Amino acid sequence: MADDSAKANPAGAGEEPKPGLDEDHTRERVDRGLSDLVKRAMSAGLEMASRSKEDFVRVATAEMRSWLERLDLESELAKALLNMVVDVRAEIRFRPRADGKLEPETEIKIKPTAKT
Numbered sequence: 001m002a003d004d005s006a007k008a009n010p011a012g013a014g015e016e017p018k019p020g021l022d023e024d025h026t027r028e029r030v031d032r033g034l035s036d037l038v039k040r041a042m043s044a045g046l047e048m049a050s051r052s053k054e055d056f057v058r059v060a061t062a063e064m065r066s067w068l069e070r071l072d073l074e075s076e077l078a079k080a081l082l083n084m085v086v087d088v089r090a091e092i093r094f095r096p097r098a099d100g101k102l103e104p105e106t107e108i109k110i111k112p113t114a115k116t
Contacts, residue, residue: 085112089109091106092104093106
């Protein structure tokens, strides 16, 4: 009978079984599985962020195009100019060049003034 107990527990009757290759292998598989899960999750997150950015740019482009198509630039400029007074003074001098022809020399000063 003593032989039967030694066969049932090869490590000895009073000893705990040592972790075997099966436990190490299982732990390694779990670690590898978690690592793969994290990699897949990160990849999916990055892909979703990229798609979100592309969607945002597409929508912003469409909105800008729509706004520009509705914009009446001529009337907007007219509104802006109605509220402005611009005083323009110009001086033009003619100087002789080396070949004897006259060359205009200009000085233009633009000074915005308040509307009266």
